[in-house]
Amino acid sequence: MDSIIQIQNLTKSYGNNLVLKGIDLDVQSGQIIGYIGPNGAGKSTTIKILTGLLTEYGGSAKIAGLEVSQHPLEIKQMLGYVPENAVMYDTLSPAEYFRFLGSLYGLDRRDTEQKGGELLRIFGLYDNRNSRMTSFSKGMKQKVLLISGMIHNPQIIFLDEPLSGLDANSVILLKEILQRLSQTGKTLFYSSHIMEVVEKICDRIVLLKEGVVIAHGTFQELQKQQHSGTLEQLFNQLTGNNEHLALADEFVQILSE
Amino acid sequence: MNRLILGLLDLFGPLFRRMGVDYPQLRAILDVKLTMDNRRSRTGFNGQETKNSNWGFVWTLVITFAMSSFIALLVYFWPAHAQAYAVVTAYGMIIVTMILITDFSQVILDGSDGLIILTRPVTSKTLFTSRIVHAAVYLLQLALAVALPSFFATLLKFGLGAGLIFLISSLLVSILSVLFTTVLYLLIMRFSSVERMQNIINGLQIIVVILVTVGYQFIGRLIDFEDFANTKALSVAWWHYLAPPMWVGHVMSATIGGYFGVPTLLFAALLVVVPILAVRSMSGGLVRSFGNQVGNLDAVDTKKKEEVEVGPKRSVPELLSGVFTRTATERAAFELVWKIGSRDRKFKLRVYPSMAYFLIIGPLMFFNRPGETLTQMMEATAQSEYLRILLIYVSALTMVAVNQNLPFSDQFKAAWVYHVVPMPRPGEFLSGMMWSVVAKFILPIYLVVALVVTFVWGVDSLDDVILGALVVLVFQQTEILATRSVLPFSREFTKSGSGKFIRVLALSIFVGIFGWAHWALSQTSYVILVMVPFAFFLVLFLNREIRKLGWDKVEV
Numbered sequence: 001m002d003s004i005i006q007i008q009n010l011t012k013s014y015g016n017n018l019v020l021k022g023i024d025l026d027v028q029s030g031q032i033i034g035y036i037g038p039n040g041a042g043k044s045t046t047i048k049i050l051t052g053l054l055t056e057y058g059g060s061a062k063i064a065g066l067e068v069s070q071h072p073l074e075i076k077q078m079l080g081y082v083p084e085n086a087v088m089y090d091t092l093s094p095a096e097y098f099r100f101l102g103s104l105y106g107l108d109r110r111d112t113e114q115k116g117g118e119l120l121r122i123f124g125l126y127d128n129r130n131s132r133m134t135s136f137s138k139g140m141k142q143k144v145l146l147i148s149g150m151i152h153n154p155q156i157i158f159l160d161e162p163l164s165g166l167d168a169n170s171v172i173l174l175k176e177i178l179q180r181l182s183q184t185g186k187t188l189f190y191s192s193h194i195m196e197v198v199e200k201i202c203d204r205i206v207l208l209k210e211g212v213v214i215a216h217g218t219f220q221e222l223q224k225q226q227h228s229g230t231l232e233q234l235f236n237q238l239t240g241n242n243e244h245l246a247l248a249d250e251f252v253q254i255l256s257e
Numbered sequence: 258m259n260r261l262i263l264g265l266l267d268l269f270g271p272l273f274r275r276m277g278v279d280y281p282q283l284r285a286i287l288d289v290k291l292t293m294d295n296r297r298s299r300t301g302f303n304g305q306e307t308k309n310s311n312w313g314f315v316w317t318l319v320i321t322f323a324m325s326s327f328i329a330l331l332v333y334f335w336p337a338h339a340q341a342y343a344v345v346t347a348y349g350m351i352i353v354t355m356i357l358i359t360d361f362s363q364v365i366l367d368g369s370d371g372l373i374i375l376t377r378p379v380t381s382k383t384l385f386t387s388r389i390v391h392a393a394v395y396l397l398q399l400a401l402a403v404a405l406p407s408f409f410a411t412l413l414k415f416g417l418g419a420g421l422i423f424l425i426s427s428l429l430v431s432i433l434s435v436l437f438t439t440v441l442y443l444l445i446m447r448f449s450s451v452e453r454m455q456n457i458i459n460g461l462q463i464i465v466v467i468l469v470t471v472g473y474q475f476i477g478r479l480i481d482f483e484d485f486a487n488t489k490a491l492s493v494a495w496w497h498y499l500a501p502p503m504w505v506g507h508v509m510s511a512t513i514g515g516y517f518g519v520p521t522l523l524f525a526a527l528l529v530v531v532p533i534l535a536v537r538s539m540s541g542g543l544v545r546s547f548g549n550q551v552g553n554l555d556a557v558d559t560k561k562k563e564e565v566e567v568g569p570k571r572s573v574p575e576l577l578s579g580v581f582t583r584t585a586t587e588r589a590a591f592e593l594v595w596k597i598g599s600r601d602r603k604f605k606l607r608v609y610p611s612m613a614y615f616l617i618i619g620p621l622m623f624f625n626r627p628g629e630t631l632t633q634m635m636e637a638t639a640q641s642e643y644l645r646i647l648l649i650y651v652s653a654l655t656m657v658a659v660n661q662n663l664p665f666s667d668q669f670k671a672a673w674v675y676h677v678v679p680m681p682r683p684g685e686f687l688s689g690m691m692w693s694v695v696a697k698f699i700l701p702i703y704l705v706v707a708l709v710v711t712f713v714w715g716v717d718s719l720d721d722v723i724l725g726a727l728v729v730l731v732f733q734q735t736e737i738l739a740t741r742s743v744l745p746f747s748r749e750f751t752k753s754g755s756g757k758f759i760r761v762l763a764l765s766i767f768v769g770i771f772g773w774a775h776w777a778l779s780q781t782s783y784v785i786l787v788m789v790p791f792a793f794f795l796v797l798f799l800n801r802e803i804r805k806l807g808w809d810k811v812e813v
Contacts, residue, residue, distance in 0.1 A: 089666075096592070099592070103585040
């Protein structure tokens with residue numbers, strides 16, 4: 001297998017604040033990568049660099065052998081991105097939004113609209129395809145967002161907390177879809193705080209803390225290294241210093257004072 | 258301000274306790290609600306929204322007070338008392354109703370506090386009372402801001418008695434504004450969905466903003482100063498019994514004139530009884546039947562929201578985009594700008610009134626000659642070549658309203674898609690945006706201008722309109738090429754108006770120079786006709802240049 005994403009000594013700073021402190025990462029195509037870490041670890045920054053939203057960075061970030069900052073257009077054509085809590089122009093209907101995106105990707109407008117409608121049907125939203133999204137619930141919008149990130153059939157898909165707002169059935173469905181996608185050779189970059197899901201669906205896990213990769217491997221490998229049962233425990237061991245027991249005690253104590 | 262109100266309220270503390278209300282709780286609820294009144298983002302008279310301010314409502318009150326002060330001059334200087342007070346009262350009612358319509362759902366219909374407050378140990382009686390008190394305080398503030406200037410004017414001119422009667426009348430009448438707003442909401446909610454209701458309210462707001470801006474231009478023209486000498490009392494007509502402002506007018510004129518007849522007593526009775534009946538009906542039936550319907554307003558339950566179908570058929574922009582644009586990116590921009598331009602309520606609220614303003618003010622410049630008939634005015638206008646050209650170029654000012662608001666949206670964050678998709682030349686997007694503005698806003702305006710010009714000056718003058726419109730296009734394109742443009746709907750709404758001033762200034766200079774050049778050229782026959790194809794090719798050329806623009810020419 002060839003590596004589709006190559007990151008070498010990637011750094012990024014906002015002013016004096018060094019957010020990424022030299023990240024190295026090699027992702028094989030066809031894998032689901034679980035990209036986890038506490039808040040502020042630099043996960044979103046990495047994703048923003050890889051998706052071409054942030055063009056100034058140190059080190060090298062290559063997708064399919066192309067440096068991201070040098071070939072933004074080719075790379076954007078290959079990528080799908082589902083941001084966390086993303087806003088869409090919700091006075092448009094899903095069909096119109098897909099059509100809009102189709103135009104921007106240079107796809108046939110009507111095909112894109114049609115395809116979007118079919119994909120909405122899978123999520124049970126076919127009847128809503130021509131309604132303005134202002135009336136949609138959070139879960140409905142999330143479904144539209146998921147489809148809009150994949151509608152151009154990208155090779156690599158970045159997903160940031162993609163399950164938020166979805167009901168249990170949609171979650172099961174989406175997890176299945178993601179696994180099928182990886183089986184067809186697509187690479188998925190999955191960032192989330194829900195450890196159970198990451199543990200279950202990701203082929204490899206990358207743990208980021210304070211701008212540095214502190215653990216990297218399959219779940220089984222990590223388990224062996226750290227002698228821990230679940231990914232949640234492992235996460236806590238590596239990033240939380242096991243303080244949670246003491247903190248929980250303290251919380252309860254303050255309440256009863 | 259809130260502390261003052263709460264301090265005053267403390268005087269009534271024992272009264273509330275006797276009613277079985279937990280006063281400290283009521284005070285706490287009221288404190289929070291008054292604070293929220295000030296923080297709520299609201300749309301002001303200029304269609305602009307204030308945000309993140311701690312003084313939102315106070316500011317509204319100050320502006321209302323200032324505007325009412327102008328109206329109060331009528332009371333002082335207009336000897337026809339009945340008319341003066343009727344106008345002042347009607348004005349007050351309109352202002353209060355307008356502010357109520359925008360704030361209503363939060364002030365009177367707020368169903369969410371049930372969820373937040375009733376889950377705590379608060380009796381429903383305390384909550385209900387604090388709602389009523391809050392609504393009353395809110396209304397009192399508004400009504401006072403509207404009525405105080407006229408009260409002072411009355412006080413100065415006619416003494417304390419008349420002043421107090423006016424103040425009480427104003428407060429009574431403002432209750433009718435609440436009734437009116439309530440009934441309006443109830444009707445809209447019964448017959449249509451929340452989404453539709455918001456559209457209707459949006460429409461009302463647009464109309465009111467137009468009325469207010471244009472109204473100020475008219476007030477001077479409408480008041481006939483000869484009327485000022487006419488001090489005869491207004492004779493009573495049957496419809497006066499149906500119009501609350503007339504009740505106040507007649508009561509005040511009787512108070513000042515010192516005569517009382519049966520009609521006066523009837524008016525006074527109406528003034529007292531109708532608001533009381535209104536309060537009773539509202540606190541009883543209306544509010545209860547609201548409760549259920551209002552729940553839907555904030556409810557997350559999406560089934561209650563009727564969905565607005567945009568239809569599977571090809572819509573107008575999707576048909577037109579094929580005509581006006583070439584590349585897919587252009588087409589995407591064309592349709593986006595068109596659709597959001599027709600649907601984004603705030604965009605409409607900011608653009609349409611300003612457009613209407615220019616459209617109404619423009620013609621006023623020409624047809625404002627008192628004492629002439631319309632035909633005479635038209636003949637005089639038709640004589641003037643210069644006015645025709647001025648009309649053509651001044652119409653370009655409507656563009657300012659569109660251009661200025663195009664970068665903004667409440668959903669500016671949705672603009673992330675521009676950066677995720679492969680867009681090699683954002684210039685194509687800008688070009689699509691421009692043609693959308695042309696097709697949606699400029700073309701219709703110039704069709705109207707063309708009609709007017711044909712009507713007044715004859716078909717021969719149409720070449721002027723065509724050339725003028727093309728020159729305006731060139732200006733539009735030059736602006737895109739010369740400045741760093743912003744992609745549509747990608748910025749947060751801000752209050753700053755400096756951009757507008759510079760734009761109006763630049764456009765005015767442009768209108769001056771090009772209008773003059775146009776006029777100078779038109780002195781030689783056929784030159785205009787020759788210029789038209791030249792301008793046309795210039796437009797095509799500039800459009801090619803815009804398409805080539807890269808990301809370095811776009812402000813991100």
